[in-house]
Amino acid sequence: MKIGIMGFGVVGGGVGELVATNAESIKRRCGEDVTIAKILDLRDFPDSPYKCFTKDFNDILNDEEIGVVAEVMGGINPAYQFTKQLLMSGKSVVTSNKELVAKHGTELLKIAAENNVSYLFEASVGGGIPIIRPLYTSLAANELTDIYGILNGTTNYILTQMIKEGATFEDALKGAQQKGYAEKDPTADIEGHDTCRKTAILASLAFGTYVDSEEVPCEGITKITLEDVKYAAKFGSVIKLLGITSRAENGVYAMVCPAILPGEHPLAGIDDVFNGIMVRGDGLGDVMFYGRGAGALPTASAVLSDIVDVVKHKGAGISLGWEPGKDGYLLDAETLPARFYLRLKGSADSFAGKPGYSVYTLDGEKYAGEFAVVTPEVTGQRLCEMIADKNELGSYDILGKIRLVAE
Amino acid sequence: MKIGIMGFGVVGGGVGELVATNAESIKRRCGEDVTIAKILDLRDFPDSPYKCFTKDFNDILNDEEIGVVAEVMGGINPAYQFTKQLLMSGKSVVTSNKELVAKHGTELLKIAAENNVSYLFEASVGGGIPIIRPLYTSLAANELTDIYGILNGTTNYILTQMIKEGATFEDALKGAQQKGYAEKDPTADIEGHDTCRKTAILASLAFGTYVDSEEVPCEGITKITLEDVKYAAKFGSVIKLLGITSRAENGVYAMVCPAILPGEHPLAGIDDVFNGIMVRGDGLGDVMFYGRGAGALPTASAVLSDIVDVVKHKGAGISLGWEPGKDGYLLDAETLPARFYLRLKGSADSFAGKPGYSVYTLDGEKYAGEFAVVTPEVTGQRLCEMIADKNELGSYDILGKIRLVAE
Numbered sequence: 001m002k003i004g005i006m007g008f009g010v011v012g013g014g015v016g017e018l019v020a021t022n023a024e025s026i027k028r029r030c031g032e033d034v035t036i037a038k039i040l041d042l043r044d045f046p047d048s049p050y051k052c053f054t055k056d057f058n059d060i061l062n063d064e065e066i067g068v069v070a071e072v073m074g075g076i077n078p079a080y081q082f083t084k085q086l087l088m089s090g091k092s093v094v095t096s097n098k099e100l101v102a103k104h105g106t107e108l109l110k111i112a113a114e115n116n117v118s119y120l121f122e123a124s125v126g127g128g129i130p131i132i133r134p135l136y137t138s139l140a141a142n143e144l145t146d147i148y149g150i151l152n153g154t155t156n157y158i159l160t161q162m163i164k165e166g167a168t169f170e171d172a173l174k175g176a177q178q179k180g181y182a183e184k185d186p187t188a189d190i191e192g193h194d195t196c197r198k199t200a201i202l203a204s205l206a207f208g209t210y211v212d213s214e215e216v217p218c219e220g221i222t223k224i225t226l227e228d229v230k231y232a233a234k235f236g237s238v239i240k241l242l243g244i245t246s247r248a249e250n251g252v253y254a255m256v257c258p259a260i261l262p263g264e265h266p267l268a269g270i271d272d273v274f275n276g277i278m279v280r281g282d283g284l285g286d287v288m289f290y291g292r293g294a295g296a297l298p299t300a301s302a303v304l305s306d307i308v309d310v311v312k313h314k315g316a317g318i319s320l321g322w323e324p325g326k327d328g329y330l331l332d333a334e335t336l337p338a339r340f341y342l343r344l345k346g347s348a349d350s351f352a353g354k355p356g357y358s359v360y361t362l363d364g365e366k367y368a369g370e371f372a373v374v375t376p377e378v379t380g381q382r383l384c385e386m387i388a389d390k391n392e393l394g395s396y397d398i399l400g401k402i403r404l405v406a407e
Numbered sequence: 408m409k410i411g412i413m414g415f416g417v418v419g420g421g422v423g424e425l426v427a428t429n430a431e432s433i434k435r436r437c438g439e440d441v442t443i444a445k446i447l448d449l450r451d452f453p454d455s456p457y458k459c460f461t462k463d464f465n466d467i468l469n470d471e472e473i474g475v476v477a478e479v480m481g482g483i484n485p486a487y488q489f490t491k492q493l494l495m496s497g498k499s500v501v502t503s504n505k506e507l508v509a510k511h512g513t514e515l516l517k518i519a520a521e522n523n524v525s526y527l528f529e530a531s532v533g534g535g536i537p538i539i540r541p542l543y544t545s546l547a548a549n550e551l552t553d554i555y556g557i558l559n560g561t562t563n564y565i566l567t568q569m570i571k572e573g574a575t576f577e578d579a580l581k582g583a584q585q586k587g588y589a590e591k592d593p594t595a596d597i598e599g600h601d602t603c604r605k606t607a608i609l610a611s612l613a614f615g616t617y618v619d620s621e622e623v624p625c626e627g628i629t630k631i632t633l634e635d636v637k638y639a640a641k642f643g644s645v646i647k648l649l650g651i652t653s654r655a656e657n658g659v660y661a662m663v664c665p666a667i668l669p670g671e672h673p674l675a676g677i678d679d680v681f682n683g684i685m686v687r688g689d690g691l692g693d694v695m696f697y698g699r700g701a702g703a704l705p706t707a708s709a710v711l712s713d714i715v716d717v718v719k720h721k722g723a724g725i726s727l728g729w730e731p732g733k734d735g736y737l738l739d740a741e742t743l744p745a746r747f748y749l750r751l752k753g754s755a756d757s758f759a760g761k762p763g764y765s766v767y768t769l770d771g772e773k774y775a776g777e778f779a780v781v782t783p784e785v786t787g788q789r790l791c792e793m794i795a796d797k798n799e800l801g802s803y804d805i806l807g808k809i810r811l812v813a814e
Contacts, residue, residue, distance in 0.1 A: 018690050022550050028615065029547040031726070122545065128691030130537075130545030137544070138529065138537030140436040141711030143429050208435065266697060269676050283425050283708030284535030287698035290673060291691060301690030304548030312726070319438070319719070 007073030014300025128298025421707025535705025
């Protein structure tokens with residue numbers, strides 16, 4: 001089987017490397033040789049062992065020997081048009097492009113099915129962690145109810161530095177950039193957009209109907225302070241950025257937000273650039289997947305696993321997909337009840353003995369004018385009312401607010 | 408698609424329950440209805456909603472409508488003969504029977520391939536955790552190097568009770584039996600045999616050549632004492648029963664033994680009846696799978712995922728398998744270097760300042776006559792020599808000995 005690669009950046013280079021070094025085991029699993037026939041990239045790579053570069057997409061599109069193409073160029077354009085043309089011409093496409101899957105996945109999966117080829121995207125969520133394939137194979141016998149997890153390594157690295165090393169958000173971000181874990185423009189990571197796209201893909205696949213990432217409420221970690229981290233530690237908890245989705249009777253919930261997890265929660269111990277994804281089904285209970293969520297070789301290994309799958313299924317598209325989105329299907333996350341952590345300016349006196357509230361203070365003069373409470377279980381809506389009401393919480397300035405995830 | 412079930416015990420009952428409750432989602436994933444046509448069991452189940460029981464295996468074998476049979480009866484006989492006959496008659500078989508897969512998997516997989524049907528065993532390792540399928544699909548593009556994990560919920564529950572509650576081994580075992588986590592005869596669990604079969608299955612599948620579980624060195628947890636647990640806590644570690652296998656140039660290593668893990672190791676936090684399996688590949692780094700390793704519904708959900716896979720691949724066997732075993736392929740685990748924890752009777756004086764050794768003592772009069780050391784990295788062979796040598800360790804009685812797993 002001959003393959004094409006579109007985009008020879010970090011992931012594309014990793015695919016090239018893995019195909020070369022693991023040729024033998026890939027052949028054993030596929031039953032045939034897998035070789036790279038063409039690589040599309042506008043740049044020159046004079047030092048690459050590969051000599052099959054092209055700058056013209058048509059060289060891949062029109063190469064009848066190429067049966068599957070790895071789209072690892074990222075972004076919507078021209079990846080969207082290229083992918084569409086490839087699928088319509090009877091070539092399977094595998095991708096790490098979460099942006100494209102989140103935006104046009106419904107259409108691309110439909111085109112793939114109509115043309116009896118596959119559109120696979122194991123690498124779009126969780127890097128090297130197998131999560132997409134288990135959702136449509138191993139866990140297929142379950143009614144899945146909840147999926148939530150740490151889906152972005154950059155923000156998890158920053159939070160880990162804040163929790164373990166006492167670094168400020170700014171210093172931790174700078175450190176992440178120096179280590180190459182964060183982009184020069186870190187917006188997509190720290191504002192939660194990357195987590196949000198992955199959450200929408202998981203929700204669409206697990207629950208069978210498209211969820212548009214642009215409609216999912218999304219909050220990043222830029223407002224998290226060292227004080228929040230310290231208060232959470234006071235009650236044995238840690239702050240993680242989570243993508244959360246769950247099925248309800250009449251639709252699904254989905255959101256991205258910082259969340260406070262108890263220290264004994266399986267996701268609480270997942271540090272640095274690692275990802276962890278928790279899946280709950282009616283039969284199997286909780287299952288967690290853990291590993292490196294990014295990086296050249298882990299992501300390339302996921303891309304390659306999709307290629308192997310296509311080769312093994314030659315002549316038949318691998319059926320996965322979801323129904324188009326519909327109005328009202330994505331439910332209002334503010335109606336989901338939870339306990340909330342609030343950091344408040346002022347004196348904690350009026351919370352003394354208030355039923356359902358736990359009150360926390362930090363030692364040290366600099367924390368004298370503030371405190372934190374954990375509220376009883378309320379909806380986000382109700383919490384907003386409480387915050388506005390002078391008699392409830394409205395007499396305090398809110399310095400921080402984070403949802404608790406209990407289990 | 409019509410299915411048969413052989414054995415209507417805990418797992419078989421779970422399969423029946425899941426097929427009924429999740430009929431709709433199973434149909435969505437398979438593209439067709441899945442219904443139970445015959446259930447083989449010698450017992451009567453007058454209260455079951457199913458009315459298709461039989462006591463005669465031939466009723467399943469000769470039912471031409473049945474395309475796949477769930478063998479969830481356990482044990483070698485008659486499951487082995489039944490499975491063989493079913494595969495030879497062109498029916499796929501899916502199973503939770505780790506004993507049978509570990510013993511006759513090579514032959515049964517070969518018969519399945521010859522007859523263009525499938526023999527699948529996702530439920531044989533890790534209960535509801537998807538681990539078998541990722542090994543031959545998602546991780547297929549990797550050269551896998553190491554697999555190790557907590558594969559038995561009963562022993563993990565017992566060890567957790569010892570670590571967290573200070574229960575003795577005997578009390579923890581009794582508690583596990585009361586809760587239904589341990590059998591009346593707990594030998595297979597506490598002596599490590601169950602972990603050993605699962606380890607051999609993982610090694611065979613991941614590295615491509617059969618490993619006979621009966622040749623894998625196997626030590627259970629019956630010798631672990633509360634003192635060992637306390638010494639391990641002294642250096643921030645916990646004791647877990649691990650199945651370990653790794654690939655070397657000229658063969659594989661495999662063993663089952665209690666191991667001391669540092670507290671920050673991802674497996675260290677896996678408590679109670681949960682399982683965790685760590686897989687290391689050259690491309691993806693470390694990936695961990697976590698979930699309930701046993702129980703009716705988790706295991707049934709894995710059995711059912713195999714059934715769904717068979718239905719989706721109708722007309723084509725799902726190719727997996729391994730080469731027959733060969734002499735010398737299983738390497739001597741005693742040649743694998745590690746640091747070891749030793750609990751010794753006597754005074755620690757002669758270890759003061761001994762290079763490479765760390766010395767630990769417990770407070771309290773009852774521990775006055777003993778201490779523990781962690782040795783430098785040595786092979787098991789070399790350790791035996793050291794223990795025999797009067798000038799090294801031979802002047803001490805060995806009260807306990809446990810391998811350390813660093814990462």
